[in-house]
Amino acid sequence: MAGLVLKGIKKSYGDVQTLHGIDLEIQDGEFIVFVGPSGCGKSTLLRSIAGLEEISAGELYIGKKRVNDEPPSKRGVAMVFQSYALYPHMSVHENMAFSLKLAGASKEETNAAVDRAAKILQIEPLLDRKPKALSGGQRQRVAIGRAIVRKPDVFLFDEPLSNLDASLRVQMRVELSKLHGELKSTMIYVTHDQVEAMTLANRIVVLSAGRIEQVGAPLELYHRPANLFVAGFIGSPKMNFVSGQLIAADEKLAQIKLKSGAVVKAAVDARRLKPGAAVTFGVRPEHASIDVEPGDSTMAGKIQVVERLGDTTYFYLEVAGSETSFIVRAPGDKHAKVGENIVVGLPLQRCYVFDEKGQACPVTW
Amino acid sequence: MAIVLDKSHRWRVVAAHLGLIAFISLCMFPFLMILSISLRPGNFAVGSLIPDQISFEHWKLALGISYQAEDGSLVTPPFPVLLWLWNSIKVALISAFIAVLLSTTAAYAFARMKFRGKKHWMTALLLMQMFPTVLALIAIFSIFDYLGSYVKVLGVDSHWALILAYAGGIALHVWTIKGYYDTIPVEIEEAAVVDGATHWQAFKYVLLPMAKPILMVVFLLAFIGAIIEYPVASVLLHQEANLTLAVGSKLFLYEQKYLWGDFAAAAILSGMPITLVFVLSQRWMVGGLTAGGVKG
Numbered sequence: 001m002a003g004l005v006l007k008g009i010k011k012s013y014g015d016v017q018t019l020h021g022i023d024l025e026i027q028d029g030e031f032i033v034f035v036g037p038s039g040c041g042k043s044t045l046l047r048s049i050a051g052l053e054e055i056s057a058g059e060l061y062i063g064k065k066r067v068n069d070e071p072p073s074k075r076g077v078a079m080v081f082q083s084y085a086l087y088p089h090m091s092v093h094e095n096m097a098f099s100l101k102l103a104g105a106s107k108e109e110t111n112a113a114v115d116r117a118a119k120i121l122q123i124e125p126l127l128d129r130k131p132k133a134l135s136g137g138q139r140q141r142v143a144i145g146r147a148i149v150r151k152p153d154v155f156l157f158d159e160p161l162s163n164l165d166a167s168l169r170v171q172m173r174v175e176l177s178k179l180h181g182e183l184k185s186t187m188i189y190v191t192h193d194q195v196e197a198m199t200l201a202n203r204i205v206v207l208s209a210g211r212i213e214q215v216g217a218p219l220e221l222y223h224r225p226a227n228l229f230v231a232g233f234i235g236s237p238k239m240n241f242v243s244g245q246l247i248a249a250d251e252k253l254a255q256i257k258l259k260s261g262a263v264v265k266a267a268v269d270a271r272r273l274k275p276g277a278a279v280t281f282g283v284r285p286e287h288a289s290i291d292v293e294p295g296d297s298t299m300a301g302k303i304q305v306v307e308r309l310g311d312t313t314y315f316y317l318e319v320a321g322s323e324t325s326f327i328v329r330a331p332g333d334k335h336a337k338v339g340e341n342i343v344v345g346l347p348l349q350r351c352y353v354f355d356e357k358g359q360a361c362p363v364t365w
Numbered sequence: 366m367a368i369v370l371d372k373s374h375r376w377r378v379v380a381a382h383l384g385l386i387a388f389i390s391l392c393m394f395p396f397l398m399i400l401s402i403s404l405r406p407g408n409f410a411v412g413s414l415i416p417d418q419i420s421f422e423h424w425k426l427a428l429g430i431s432y433q434a435e436d437g438s439l440v441t442p443p444f445p446v447l448l449w450l451w452n453s454i455k456v457a458l459i460s461a462f463i464a465v466l467l468s469t470t471a472a473y474a475f476a477r478m479k480f481r482g483k484k485h486w487m488t489a490l491l492l493m494q495m496f497p498t499v500l501a502l503i504a505i506f507s508i509f510d511y512l513g514s515y516v517k518v519l520g521v522d523s524h525w526a527l528i529l530a531y532a533g534g535i536a537l538h539v540w541t542i543k544g545y546y547d548t549i550p551v552e553i554e555e556a557a558v559v560d561g562a563t564h565w566q567a568f569k570y571v572l573l574p575m576a577k578p579i580l581m582v583v584f585l586l587a588f589i590g591a592i593i594e595y596p597v598a599s600v601l602l603h604q605e606a607n608l609t610l611a612v613g614s615k616l617f618l619y620e621q622k623y624l625w626g627d628f629a630a631a632a633i634l635s636g637m638p639i640t641l642v643f644v645l646s647q648r649w650m651v652g653g654l655t656a657g658g659v660k661g
């Protein structure tokens with residue numbers, strides 16, 4: 001069991017810098033998720049923690065120990081790779097026992113550890129099989145089992161579920177959550193899927209282009225995104241953005257004139273911006289309402305596409321000042337046709353304002 | 366697989382078979398010719414493919430057995446063919462083993478480690494090997510002649526000198542094995558390293574078992590190469606008792622008298638160990654050893 005401290009971690013491959021100074025403290029026993037779009041440096045960061053990549057600058061502590069120069073085997077970490085990376089020529093039992101064999105553990109000790117891990121993951125009947133004879137989900141379990149057997153201080157997962165089909169992914173997600181509850185080890189989990197991040201994490205670290213955008217509990221990121229990137233990344237479907245102009249701001253409320261001419265209010269403190277400043281106004285599809293009379297804090301839009309999912313319906317609207325369709329969530333039986341104009345209500349406590357640099361104005365609720 | 370077939374398909378199958386049979390006959394002809402010569406009484410290179418009369422006299426000589434000629438005189442084997450065969454096998458086995466040992470480790474370095482000028486070294490290695498060995502014969506001779514004055518067992522007329530010379534020719538093997546290593550996902554070894562393995566352990570316990578088929582292929586190639594090699598062996602080995610079969614069989618063909626029959630029997634004998642090693646090694650040359658390790 002150990003916490004981690006990352007101080008100004010940088011990593012370059014030749015001339016290309018991939019990580020631009022990562023500062024982060026991870027508590028002992030925490031389930032932390034690195035999330036970000038593909039290519040933002042999540043794997044690089046995880047591999048740096050594991051010791052598979054040398055870091056170019058900065059300091060890394062696992063527990064109390066500075067591990068910059070320690071090889072992977074001395075860091076007390078276990079890693080589950082995206083591609084499973086099982087040893088194809090060994091049986092499941094041998095795969096899981098490999099680390100203990102290298103460490104010189106006795107046969108009884110090894111067997112006990114393997115059996116315990118196999119029981120937790122329910123792969124006892126598979127112990128004699130080769131990886132070739134396993135399904136994707138079973139291989140993933142073996143890969144996790146191999147990590148458990150080592151009793152590491154820190155578990156590292158690199159997109160472990162991305163190769164599984166959707167239903168299996170949901171199932172494994174729940175099991176990973178349970179596993180964390182049982183083992184109570186520190187877990188660092190990398191994914192590009194914000195749903196996995198939201199459901200699994202104690203805290204989420206949102207990365208973009210080698211930088212930390214925001215760190216916080218899932219709901220904190222959902223309700224108080226620090227910037228446009230986080231606001232757009234967390235939540236599905238993603239937040240709607242409409243460009244506009246700040247008209248007035250006091251400590252509780254900001255008034256924004258959208259491109260279409262509509263004036264809307266948001267419960268944010270935008271006093272640091274001058275009236276007339278260009279801003280981006282944001283609201284999530286699930287917070288915009290559709291059955292409203294034209295009036296204060298409303299906006300009109302023309303329906304382009306209707307998506308019916310059964311319990312909910314998504315309306316894709318054409319709205320001035322929005323590059324992509326403006327999405328609104330409505331109950332499943334809501335009737336409206338493509339081409340119709342509808343009025344969307346924008347509750348002021350669910351609206352966000354971002355300045356020109358994309359930084360959010362603090363919400364006041 | 367039961368794909369619906371066109372009517373004309375049958376004729377194409379027949380034509381393909383005929384073509385294949387013709388091709389195989391073409392390949393087999395020289396071998397059958399040699400076999401025929403070795404079973405023909407007397408020493409004639411030309412004659413019908415199926416001998417009118419079968420005689421084992423050449424085989425007897427090759428196997429070191431004397432026989433009574435028709436005029437009553439006893440013909441004793443002129444050369445120690447079986448000893449040559451044994452020399453060939455010994456040199457080929459040891460040099461193939463050393464070649465595999467050196468090339469697997471060298472290939473590992475080229476495939477997995479980072480060092481300056483890696484690419485250029487690879488190319489240089491191959492280019493050097495591209496020069497025909499024949500051009501370097503004098504150099505090889507003088508090197509080993511010189512070596513022999515310091516280390517007796519590495520001098521001219523020693524099998525160890527020949528083995529050492531053969532073990533130097535591994536550039537192609539290094540390329541072959543590196544190419545195979547490159548197809549094995551690095552993540553599997555990385556997993557081993559995180560599991561606590563050193564580079565050496567990751568190589569030995571994880572990479573090597575997956576690379577078995579290619580190691581067998583390289584062993585076989587090196588073995589065959591050593592068995593059939595003539596120029597270097599002919600320069601380094603002189604005493605009759607030291608010769609390899611490839612060099613020794615040439616003695617049957619001296620200017621005044623070409624002993625085609627005896628030569629043919631020896632030639633077939635030299636193919637035996639190759640066949641044997643091939644059959645034995647085949648069980649290791651299976652595909653799919655890396656299947657299931659990673660999600661493709």
Ligand SMILES: Nc1ncnc2c1ncn2[C@@H]1O[C@H](COP(=O)(O)OP(=O)(O)O)[C@@H](O)[C@H]1O
Pocket residue numbers: 013016018036037038039040041042043044045
């Ligand atoms: N071995 C490498 N050499 C050069 N560039 C690399 C290497 N590994 C990763 N990168 C680069 O670093 C960036 C981050 O990669 P990665 O950490 O794999 O992203 P992620 O896991 O978030 O998708 C990418 O732009 C990638 O091209």
Ligand SMILES: [Mg+2]
Pocket residue numbers: 042043044159
């Ligand atoms: Mg990745």
